[in-house]
Amino acid sequence: xxxxxxxxxxxxxxxxxxxxxAGKPLFQDLSLQLEGGRCTCIxxxxxxxxxxxxxxxxxSTALPFTGSLSLDTQAPGGQQVAxxxxxxxxxxWLSLLDNVLLGARLRHQVTEARRDKALAMITExxxxxxxQALPKALSGGMRQRGALLRTLMEERQVLLMDxxxxxLDALTRVRLQNLSARLTRGATVVLVTHDPLEALRLADxxxxxxxxxxxxxxxIDLDGVPPRDPGDPRVTGQYPGLLALLMNGETA
Amino acid sequence: MKILRLLVLAAGLLSLWQSLVLLTGAPPYxxxxxxxxxxxxxxxxxxxIKHLGTTLTEILVGLxxxxxxxxxxxxxxxxxxLLKRWMLPVLVISQAIPVFALAxxxxxxxxxxxxxxxxxxxxxxxxxxxxxxxxxxxRTDPDLLELARIMGxxxxxxxxxxxxxxxxxxxxxxxxxxxxxxxxxxxVGEWVGSSAGLGFYxxxxxxxxxxxxxxxxxxxxxTVSLLLYFFVDRLLDRVIYWQPQQGTxx
Numbered sequence: 001x002x003x004x005x006x007x008x009x010x011x012x013x014x015x016x017x018x019x020x021x022a023g024k025p026l027f028q029d030l031s032l033q034l035e036g037g038r039c040t041c042i043x044x045x046x047x048x049x050x051x052x053x054x055x056x057x058x059x060s061t062a063l064p065f066t067g068s069l070s071l072d073t074q075a076p077g078g079q080q081v082a083x084x085x086x087x088x089x090x091x092x093w094l095s096l097l098d099n100v101l102l103g104a105r106l107r108h109q110v111t112e113a114r115r116d117k118a119l120a121m122i123t124e125x126x127x128x129x130x131x132q133a134l135p136k137a138l139s140g141g142m143r144q145r146g147a148l149l150r151t152l153m154e155e156r157q158v159l160l161m162d163x164x165x166x167x168l169d170a171l172t173r174v175r176l177q178n179l180s181a182r183l184t185r186g187a188t189v190v191l192v193t194h195d196p197l198e199a200l201r202l203a204d205x206x207x208x209x210x211x212x213x214x215x216x217x218x219x220i221d222l223d224g225v226p227p228r229d230p231g232d233p234r235v236t237g238q239y240p241g242l243l244a245l246l247m248n249g250e251t252a
Numbered sequence: 253m254k255i256l257r258l259l260v261l262a263a264g265l266l267s268l269w270q271s272l273v274l275l276t277g278a279p280p281y282x283x284x285x286x287x288x289x290x291x292x293x294x295x296x297x298x299x300x301i302k303h304l305g306t307t308l309t310e311i312l313v314g315l316x317x318x319x320x321x322x323x324x325x326x327x328x329x330x331x332x333x334l335l336k337r338w339m340l341p342v343l344v345i346s347q348a349i350p351v352f353a354l355a356x357x358x359x360x361x362x363x364x365x366x367x368x369x370x371x372x373x374x375x376x377x378x379x380x381x382x383x384x385x386x387x388x389x390x391r392t393d394p395d396l397l398e399l400a401r402i403m404g405x406x407x408x409x410x411x412x413x414x415x416x417x418x419x420x421x422x423x424x425x426x427x428x429x430x431x432x433x434x435x436x437x438x439x440v441g442e443w444v445g446s447s448a449g450l451g452f453y454x455x456x457x458x459x460x461x462x463x464x465x466x467x468x469x470x471x472x473x474x475t476v477s478l479l480l481y482f483f484v485d486r487l488l489d490r491v492i493y494w495q496p497q498q499g500t501x502x
Contacts, residue, residue, distance in 0.1 A: 058402050083402045089395055092494040093417045105413055106405030134494055154403065 009157040009188040010072045010080070011036035012057055017067035019052065026052060027065070028213035034205075036072065036157075039181070039189040039226060041199035043242070044209030044217075045249050050192040054160045057190065058083055071158065082154035086163040088147035090135040096122065097131040100149045114153070121149045125179060141172035145179065152183055159184055161191040165198065174230075177202055181227035196242045200235040202226045206242070210249035218245055284464040289471060292464040299453070300472050306449040308476060310366050310438040314373025318434070319427060321374065322381025330389045330415065343382060351375045352440055359445040369441030369449065376437040377430040381423070388422025389415050421495060424488040431484045435477045 014032040018025065026049045034040045042050050055062075056069055058081055071080055082103075090099045100118045104110045122131055125145045135143055144164065151159060164180070165173045181202050193199055199206045203222055210217035220238065222228075228235050266286050272278075273285040280288060293300070325343075329336040355372055362368035392415050400410045442451025450473045457465035489495070 058398075060398070081402060083399055085395065085399075087395065089393075089399055091396070091414065091417070093420075094413075102413075103403040103405075106400055106403050106409045108406060108409060136494060136496075 009037040009186060012158065012188065012190070013068075013070050013072065014053075014056075015068045015070075017056070017065055017069060019049075019056070019063060019065040021049070021052065025213040028215075029067070030214065030216075032207070032216060034188065034190055034207075036188050037186055038204035039184070039191060039202055040205045040207060041191045041193055041203035042207050042209060043193060043196060043199050043246060044214065045246070046194070048209050048212075048214045048249075050209060051162050054083075054162050054190060054192055057081060057158065058160055080156055081158040081160055082151045082156040084147055084151040084159065084161045084164045086166055088135070088143040090143055090146055090150075092135050095132045095134060096127065096138065096146050099135065099146055100153050102150055103154045118149070118153055121152065121183075124183075125149055139172075141168055141176060144168060144172075144176055148176065148180055148183070156187070158188045158190070161189065163193055164191070166194065173198075178227045185225075196239060196246060197230065197235070200238055200242065201228045201230065208242070208245055208249065217249060281461055281463050284467055288464040289467040292462070292468040293471060296465055296468055300450070300469060303448060303450045303453045303469070304472055304476060306366065307435070307438055307442065307451065307473065310369040310373060310441070310449065311434045311477075311480065313366070314370045314437060315377060315431060315434045317370065318374040318377025318430060319381050322378050322426070322430075323385055323423070325378075325382045326385035326389065326419075327411070327416070329386055331411065343379065346375070347379050351437070355440055355444040358441065364445050364447055368444075369438045369446065372441035373434045373437035376433050380426045380429040380433070382426075384426025384429075385419055385423040388419030391422070392418040420492050424492055427488060428481070428485060431481050432477070435473060435480075439473065 012034040014030055017027050017030045017032075019027040042053065044050050052063065056065060057071075090096075091102065094102070097115070097118055098105065100122065101110055101114060104114050119131060122128065125148070127142060127145060127149075130138060130142065135146070138146065144167075148164070151161075161180075165176055168176060177198060191199075191202060200222070203220075203226065205222065206218075206220040207216055208218040208220070209215070220242070222234055222238070224232075224234060230236075269286050273283055276283070284292075325339060329339050351372065354375065355368075358368040358371045358375075362371055396414050396418070397410070400414055405413075438449070439451035439454075442449040443455060446452045450469045454466050454469045457463070457469065
């Protein structure tokens with residue numbers, strides 16, 4: 001749905017990035033290319049720096065690093081990325097509609113057109129009738145759908161997703177993965193996850209990180225358009241190898 | 253059910269009071285029983301209501317001014333780190349001085365009228381409101397602030413949409429404390445120097461050994477303070493509509 005807006009979604013390039021965390025080198029000369037307009041899933045052991053990688057792309061000022069990080073964008077200045085985390089971060093005092101419009105509210109840019117778009121997206125996400133509901137009245141899956149819509153309403157070319165589906169039950173997770181894959185097609189999506197199956201279903205490319213300081217351990221390119229069916233041979237064929245790779249990374 | 257519980261509680265307290273009178277054999281000029289106090293309440297009702305008007309005005313105006321001043325100071329400290337560095341020590345000093353010791357000075361400065369009692373109530377209320385609201389705003393979820401930064405939010409919009417609502421539960425706790433202590437400020441002010449108000453009337457009755465009248469005034473003050481607290485409590489529950497209702501049990 002946002003593909004037409006995101007034809008020029010940028011690539012993201014890390015070049016010789018070094019970053020220390022708690023006195024230890026987390027990244028040491030890390031070089032990485034994340035393709036524009038495609039979904040890249042980043043997998044790796046806990047604490048290896050996956051989320052930090054996302055925060056660097058998001059421009060966190062609390063993480064001083066050396067090297068270069070560039071977004072090859074043709075978009076006019078201003079913010080280029082949108083963020084979706086494990087916690088939905090819906091504001092409990094705002095209705096679902098107002099939460100979806102949060103970015104516009106915070107920039108004083110709420111217009112009738114934006115409201116109409118938000119309402120259309122809420123309908124598309126199967127949340128009709130809950131527009132004025134407070135987050136406390138929504139289930140975990142509905143809340144996370146709201147967070148996804150809030151992210152998409154930003155109309156950014158780069159979507160950063162930090163384990164967005166990890167707190168959901170299995171069925172809701174699959175539904176939301178499908179919705180997310182459909183709605184984010186054409187954007188540069190960087191999705192951090194612990195779940196190899198999720199990565200195989202949603203990614204155009206999987207990057208496995210390992211070691212300390214962290215380095216790229218494996219890059220896996222996948223054919224076809226996500227979301228892939230869990231029974232898809234490309235998923236089932238790659239799953240055991242990917243799982244073994246991650247388990248080796250955990251115990252290394 | 254709630255009303256029934258209140259009635260049972262009131263009956264229990266009255267029985268306890270009467271038992272205390274009977275058990276100790278205290279004379280009426282030391283501890284009058286509930287019945288003489290009820291009689292005094294009926295006899296002195298018009299004058300008690302007149303003095304209540306004065307005290308209640310002092311409490312409400314003090315509460316309003318103290319809350320407005322407290323919230324403004326907290327927001328100013330959050331908005332300006334420079335102002336915070338100057339204001340925090342003042343806030344601490346304001347609590348280091350026993351406010352009750354200031355009552356004679358306030359009467360001297362603001363006179364025997366309502367102004368000195370309102371000033372007293374404001375001084376008492378200011379600290380709990382400011383400190384609770386300020387620390388509530390400081391504890392805003394950093395992930396929300398990071399999300400707002402990524403969204404390119406305007407600072408004032410962040411304050412209005414995220415920081416202030418996040419701090420409202422803490423602010424409400426401060427206002428509840430303020431509502432409970434505001435009558436103390438007004439009455440202490442009246443004790444030090446005044447010509448009207450329930451505090452003044454209690455001293456007046458005490459000097460004439462009308463202890464039952466003193467207790468009647470105290471009963472009116474306690475009842476009104478309780479009602480005010482429940483009203484403010486309900487109001488705050490409505491303002492913070494997204495919070496689960498109080499009454500968590502372990």
